[in-house]
Amino acid sequence: MRRIDSIVELRGVIRAAKQSGKTVGFVPTMGYLHEGHLSLVDAARRDNDLVVVSIFVNPLQFGPNEDLDRYPRDLDRDSSLLEQRGCDVLFAPSVEEMYPRPMETMVEVTDLGRRLCGKTRLTHFRGVATVVSKLFHIVTPDRAYFGRKDGQQVAVIRRMVQDLNFPVEIVDVPTVREPDGLAMSSRNLYLTPEERPHATVLYRALQHAKERILAGERDGRTLANFVGEIVASEPMVKLDYAETVYLDDLKPADVLEGRVMIAVAAYVGKARLIDNLQLIIEGGTVREI
Structure with missing residues (x-):
């Protein structure tokens, strides 16, 4: 597995893969991976020639009093898990790599993003749509994989892809649960x-x-x-x-x-x-x- 933190380097890898006719499956995550995330990697592995997973704790989707600073992180652990599951490329950019200057351009899925969790997490889905849009432009995947547990997020991303004509298929994967039913998170x-x-x-x-x-x-x-x-x-x-x-x-x-x-x-x-x-x-x- 190749670990990359540069957008330029990742684009080179993707370009070479596509020139050789390979399909690209993409799993965007914020890391601290569990079996739910890894089920997305498994699905991407089944469907595609090249599997790319991103780990990026996106500050744009956290509100002022939310858990950005204490969100769990362990990149070495995650890297080991991904290699075991057959991931080809781990993209782990810094905040400075993804946002080298303050963002003036944001992506907002207005109505869907204001329902359910969006009623109290007012800027959350704007942050999600913006970072996923950036990642789609960087990775240019054929398919992207999301967990069904995040039902609103899947709906928001599907609508963004439709409205903005992203050439990517959105694949939602069933929720993975603990033995007692708790959804993995x-x-x-x-x-x-x-x-x-x-x-x-x-x-x-x-x-x-x-x-x-x-x-x-x-x-x-x-x-x-x-x-x-x-x-x-x-x-x-x-x-x-x-x-x-x-x-x-x-x-x-x-x-x-x-x-x-x-x-x-x-x-x-x-x-x-x-x-x-x-x-x-x-x-x-x-x-x-």
């Missing part, structure tokens, strides 16, 4: 041993919601309130939101039909956790995506 590191069992309430609430949907419930507001009440009732857990939305535009799904997502976010101690359930509902048929 780098921020799970913040959970204390006492808090950790309570964090599974997000997954449990979503599973209870799925049971009600299978039983015939189709009222989106009722389902969202149901999920929110379960999460809020758990000790040590503070509900941020629970909503039912259409998967493609993230608008409220008052009636559950078509491609829908039940999304939930909550604080457990210092950790802000998100999870979701994505379904295709057609009449009496319910299929999890």
Whole structure:
């Protein structure tokens, strides 16, 4: 595996690969990798000739009081994990390499970026869209891979790619979970041993919601309130939101039909956790995506 921190050097590697007819799969991450990230690498490895993974803790997507300074970092550990999974190129630029001067140009996906997590993380998705746009221009991948756990992020990136005509296929990969159902996240590191069992309430609430949907419930507001009440009732857990939305535009799904997502976010101690359930509902048929 080749480790690169220069945009110019990476572009040279990509150019040579494409000139020889190779396809490029790309996995953008912020590092401190877990099995969820590595499942994206596995998918990229299956689909492409060259696999590029970026590790960059992007300051643009952190708000003033968020965890930029304490976000977990261990580049040597991550590098070893990626090499074991068959990554070809690790791109690990510095902040100065990615942002050599203050940004005057930003990418904002307006409506989608202001829903769900965007209601409280006001500049988050502008930062996400901007850095992913930059990375797409640098890497020029054929396919890019994102985790389904970050359902809103996937929707934002898909819309950006469509609106700005990026020649890249967005591939979303199923959420990877711990044995007790907790969605894998780098921020799970913040959970204390006492808090950790309570964090599974997000997954449990979503599973209870799925049971009600299978039983015939189709009222989106009722389902969202149901999920929110379960999460809020758990000790040590503070509900941020629970909503039912259409998967493609993230608008409220008052009636559950078509491609829908039940999304939930909550604080457990210092950790802000998100999870979701994505379904295709057609009449009496319910299929999890």
